[in-house]
Amino acid sequence: MDDPNRSIAKRQIARLLGSSSIPFCVLSEENTLVFANEAMGLFIGRPSESLLGLQCHSEIPADGTLDAPLSAFFALPVDWKRERLKLLPESGRPPIAPDSTFVENGSEPKSTVSNWIRCLIPLEDDGCVLCAFCPTSDVSINEILDVQSASIQKIMRANRTKYLHLDSLWYLQGPSIGARRALDQVQIAIDNPLSLTVFGQSGSGRTWLAQTIQLQRRKLSASGKVAIGDSMIRIDCSLMDNELLASMLESIDEIKGYQKVSSAVLLDNLEGLPGECVSVLTSFLKKYDQTVCIATCDPSSVPSLTQGSVLWGELLSRAGVLRIDLPKLVDRLVDIPTLVNAWFGAQPQSRRTSCEISEPFLDALVAYSWTGDVEEFSEALAHASTAKTDAKLTDKELPVNIRTCVSHIEQTQHDESVDLDAILEDVEKTMILRALERFPQNKTSAAKLLNISRARLLRRLQQWGIQSESIGVESDDDTPDFNEVK
Secondary structure, three states, X not given: XXXXXXXXXXXXXXXXXXXXXXXXXXXXOOOEEEEEOHHHHHHHOOOHHHHOOOEOOOOOOOOOOOOXXXXXXXXOOOOOOOOOOEEEEOOOOOOOOOOOOOOOXXXXXXXXXXXXXXXXXXXXXXXXXXXXXXXXXXXXXXXXXXXXXXXXXXXXXXXXXXXXXXXXXXXXXXXXXXXHHHHHHHHHHHHOOOOXXXXXXXXXXXXXXXXXXXXXXXXXXXXOOOOOOOOEEEEXXXXXXXXXXXXXXXXXHHHHOOOOOOOEEEEEOXXXXXXXXXXXXXXXXXXXXXXXXXXXXXXXXXXXXXXXXXXXXXXXXXXXXXXXXXXXXXXXXXXXXXXXXXXXXXXXXXXXXXXXXXXHHHHHHHHOOOOOHHHHHHHHHHHHHHHOOOOEEOHHHOOHHHHOOHHHHHOOOOOOOOOHHHHHHHHHHHHHHHHHHHOOOOXXXXXXXXXXXXXXXXXXXXXXXXXXXXXXXXXXXXXOOOOOOO
């Protein structure tokens, strides 16, 4: 049984901590948050009672709950020994609620958490740890971590804290104003289940974003915070004609009946909707004004669509009460180092690999024009991840069109050479494999498509170690005729 005097002392200490203006919390030996004073609640921006029982772990799970960022925020350093006291700078660890700052006696906010220091005090006997957050201006993250790495991690932690759905929005991370504005617009769209239009060029991830918003709205609907249907029906406007669109809209009407809560409709590639279909779709949205609509559209096409067309203007206004503007990747090149880290972090655990990013790799990504925007960027990283041979990613793992673009080659140092033979061989190999995919059982036709001799094609396959059975078997003789003219 516990010593009564000791229990009294613990209660007195708890009262002192509870009335303190300094944020305090206590983590048990199992890393469970068992105490948080009122000041900690103000510091975090939510009632301190709601923090009790929180399991604190440094790694946020891929399918993290609403409290996952809090769990990571309070987690103890993995390499810290509980028998020693530790001062931990909070630089790079943003507040859980971005606008939350510690306010004392009703005065103006003094500082954000980046200007604070966390003091970890091991408590004897029971293995608990007392955590206190104290303001300081003497600690710089640059003294502890590499500058670039620290800034990237700071951005990612700040965004992950503010936007709990960020795993699926890796392509909107970064310090640029455009990315931050888009994330704020996304948060408003999730919290308010109204019709919206996602403006972005083809390849900007606009369809991904529309699907993510609907998914997050469904999660809020399950918790009773908003009312939204369970599904979203996608209509690719660029593939529609009058008859097909009318048929799809009639089917949607029959399935749901359009009561107060109905399925959302995704009007994808709205700029591609034929003119003859505009009146049909506008009439549908006007009739069923309770239908939640999410549209995607290229903003550059809007002036030409609405010029002299009242119906197009009405369609756009009905399709989207809210608006999200996705910035072009070429306009936010400063985000690329963060995007690389975010992309690898968003991969499934089975495909996730840790690797070092080299400067030539980042230079090539920054130099490229990215006509396919973030979707092309994702494909390039997937190619590099598959092609890498060691723990360090270099520009050699990138697709040939990216690593050989003129702007990247112009950035090459004067004392560095370009392996032209390797580049040309890579291009030749790519074209030959594409030809063989088209004619998998007829190398003669593949050679004619490339305007080279069959013998040259077979020599190349032999040189690269590509077996005939891996690309199909043909009836004619596969043995190269080296006397044949190239």
